[in-house]
Amino acid sequence: MQIASENMNNDAWLKLGKRVNTLLAQSDVDGIVITHGTDTIEETAYFLDLVVKSKKPVVIVGAMRPSTAISADGPINLYNAVLLAGSKEAIGKGVLVTLNDQINAGREVTKTNTSTLDTFKTPELGFLGYIQGSKPYFYRQSTRKNTVDTPFDIMNLDKLPQVDIVYGYANMNPIALNAFVAAGAQGIIHAGVGDGSLNNTVVPSLTEARKKGVVIVRSSRVGQGIVARNGEADDDKLDFVVSDTLNAQKARILLMLALTKTTDTKEIQKMFWEY
Numbered sequence: 001m002q003i004a005s006e007n008m009n010n011d012a013w014l015k016l017g018k019r020v021n022t023l024l025a026q027s028d029v030d031g032i033v034i035t036h037g038t039d040t041i042e043e044t045a046y047f048l049d050l051v052v053k054s055k056k057p058v059v060i061v062g063a064m065r066p067s068t069a070i071s072a073d074g075p076i077n078l079y080n081a082v083l084l085a086g087s088k089e090a091i092g093k094g095v096l097v098t099l100n101d102q103i104n105a106g107r108e109v110t111k112t113n114t115s116t117l118d119t120f121k122t123p124e125l126g127f128l129g130y131i132q133g134s135k136p137y138f139y140r141q142s143t144r145k146n147t148v149d150t151p152f153d154i155m156n157l158d159k160l161p162q163v164d165i166v167y168g169y170a171n172m173n174p175i176a177l178n179a180f181v182a183a184g185a186q187g188i189i190h191a192g193v194g195d196g197s198l199n200n201t202v203v204p205s206l207t208e209a210r211k212k213g214v215v216i217v218r219s220s221r222v223g224q225g226i227v228a229r230n231g232e233a234d235d236d237k238l239d240f241v242v243s244d245t246l247n248a249q250k251a252r253i254l255l256m257l258a259l260t261k262t263t264d265t266k267e268i269q270k271m272f273w274e275y
């Protein structure tokens with residue numbers, strides 16, 4: 001597909017995931033490079049990290065400068081991506097993202113700057129390694145399960161459950177949340193302030209939604225750190241799930257896939273601690 005990545009959607013992810021799995025099952029394919037717009041690279045990377053059923057390298061790559069710019073970064077990024085996807089070092093590391101001579105994990109990478117070349121980062125936890133002189137150098141690896149070690153199988157799916165994101169802010173109101181639930185959301189990611197705090201104005205609607213069976217995940221708008229269970233809300237009583245370190249857009253990916261397996265909030269919580 002040739003789309004701007006702001007137009008990425010669930011159907012395209014399913015199509016891409018199936019294609020990647022089909023190609024990786026071939027013995028003459030050693031790895032895959034996917035070129036991708038940078039706006040939603042982090043979502044596609046985590047989606048594939050959870051649904052690809054192979055240890056062969058899958059590398060997603062983008063460029064921050066247009067090809068017409070002075071010192072465009074596309075050519076070097078693409079070159080690095082191909083060598084990474086063909087390297088032994090990248091086998092079993094999950095889906096990887098490379099730009100700017102750095103390698104990040106699909107679960108953790110996020111776009112941190114609207115425009116600069118060094119925009120892709122793994123805040124605090126750090127990137128996995130460098131590519132220098134046509135060689136990948138790895139220093140660390142995510143401890144979270146990916147690819148062959150997750151239970152998610154998309155090969156027979158033609159739709160993903162509706163999960164929407166509600167953003168927290170001072171003077172928040174429940175209008176958007178109520179609209180998502182009325183429109184059939186099966187899951188809501190609440191990107192709360194601080195460590196996932198809930199404004200009093202949305203608690204009744206969240207509680208009501210949960211009673212209707214909607215799974216509520218408390219994430220944070222901060223972008224770094226853990227949202228811990230029973231921290232800023234009584235998750236046990238409310239029967240909510242916490243996102244651990246996943247930002248809202250990544251929590252949405254995991255919750256969609258989790259809901260293809262179960263609606264049990266205890267099981268879903270375990271997934272957020274495991275993947």
Ligand SMILES: NC(=O)CC[C@H](N)C(=O)O
Nearest residue numbers: 004005037038039063064
């Ligand atoms: N720098 C880019 O990747 C282009 C941004 C574009 N909006 C996209 O994500 O597809």
